[in-house]
Amino acid sequence: MGDLEIEKLQKVFHDDGGDIVAVDDFDVDIEDGELIVLVGPSGCGKSTTLRCVAGLESPTSGQIVLDGEDVTDKKPKERDMAMVFQSYALYPHMTSRENMAFGLKMTTDLSKSEIDERIDETAEMLGIRDLLNKKPDALSGGQQQRVALGRAIVREPEVFLMDEPLSNLDAKLRTQMRTELQSLQQELGVTTLYVTHDQTEAMTMSDRIAVLDDGKLQQIGTPLECYHEPANRFVGGFIGSPSMNFFEVELDESGEVPALVHEGFTYELDEAVHADIRGHGDRFTLGIRPEDIEVVAGDAHNAVSTTVEVTEPLGEVTYVYVDVAGQQYTATLEGDLVIDPGRTLTVRFPQDRIHVFDGATGEALR
Numbered sequence: 001m002g003d004l005e006i007e008k009l010q011k012v013f014h015d016d017g018g019d020i021v022a023v024d025d026f027d028v029d030i031e032d033g034e035l036i037v038l039v040g041p042s043g044c045g046k047s048t049t050l051r052c053v054a055g056l057e058s059p060t061s062g063q064i065v066l067d068g069e070d071v072t073d074k075k076p077k078e079r080d081m082a083m084v085f086q087s088y089a090l091y092p093h094m095t096s097r098e099n100m101a102f103g104l105k106m107t108t109d110l111s112k113s114e115i116d117e118r119i120d121e122t123a124e125m126l127g128i129r130d131l132l133n134k135k136p137d138a139l140s141g142g143q144q145q146r147v148a149l150g151r152a153i154v155r156e157p158e159v160f161l162m163d164e165p166l167s168n169l170d171a172k173l174r175t176q177m178r179t180e181l182q183s184l185q186q187e188l189g190v191t192t193l194y195v196t197h198d199q200t201e202a203m204t205m206s207d208r209i210a211v212l213d214d215g216k217l218q219q220i221g222t223p224l225e226c227y228h229e230p231a232n233r234f235v236g237g238f239i240g241s242p243s244m245n246f247f248e249v250e251l252d253e254s255g256e257v258p259a260l261v262h263e264g265f266t267y268e269l270d271e272a273v274h275a276d277i278r279g280h281g282d283r284f285t286l287g288i289r290p291e292d293i294e295v296v297a298g299d300a301h302n303a304v305s306t307t308v309e310v311t312e313p314l315g316e317v318t319y320v321y322v323d324v325a326g327q328q329y330t331a332t333l334e335g336d337l338v339i340d341p342g343r344t345l346t347v348r349f350p351q352d353r354i355h356v357f358d359g360a361t362g363e364a365l366r
């Protein structure tokens, strides 16, 4: 079993400038075998959360519970967890085999032949058998990362904790390792808490994403839940690439049809959208994903007139950067397009695709 509960975790650092609340009331239950990716911008508290779970940092308050047992005050080596770091943290004077054997020798009473057997099996699984007698400085970054993973896997822990384990690899290798890691995790069925600042990594690898900002959990859900139903403006902007477009708008209920009014356009609302947002004041943020923007003829209902600044054809799609009332927005259009800069492009935001966030709190209303 590997049920991991993080309960009301808080970590406050004290330094000369005052208190820094790195993690604030963070609550997550991770089921046995689940892969949760903790994602958020730099400094939001991801590593601190992971380090508290590992026992490398002691929480200011809150509990870490593994399979029903409170492990908050236990030493790292007494927790049945194995950590993989961005820096690999291999011992430079030891061969790969010795690196993988080290933790087992320290924490188990397995015999030498049992340890060797485990290492051989794991090395086979990771395709690193021929690296076992080499030291880290004779290995590439990708190979070192595999050895670091191997060192975690041979321990057969209840939980893997991974802190940006792929971020020192080049883009191609990172994509490949991401897939490998994910299938390995599924095969082993080990509960995993994985930290990254890369939303694509979070989207592609996780069973569930936990989005963190400023020490606080913003949303936890499947990648598609976070993508289609962001809980607030932060999650809407953080998940998805290119990012969601945001327009600051005011609700005008004085006319026959209620509308969101922006400097560059007026957007008349369907009844259902109006019902979701009425009673929340008059300032809102209208969100639309680049891929949900449609090009239309100039006289279409709720048409928005934009000026093209730059197009970036990527083959299958083209990113079109446009200006609306002095601000830049992105539309992802299908196919290969070249549109001259300065041309007018009329677009529409389909009502069933828009997001509306409370202007004051950022909370998603729609």
Ligand code: ATP
Residues within 6 Å of the ligand: 013, 014, 015, 020, 021, 022, 040, 041, 042, 043, 044, 045, 046, 047, 048, 049, 197
């Ligand atoms: P990154 O992606 O850049 O690694 P992160 O999301 O992992 O960032 P943390 O490293 O957890 O963020 O840091 C969260 C906050 O706590 C930051 O403001 C950081 O400066 C602060 N912090 C972390 N460790 C300490 C420490 N030992 N002493 C004081 N402040 C710290």
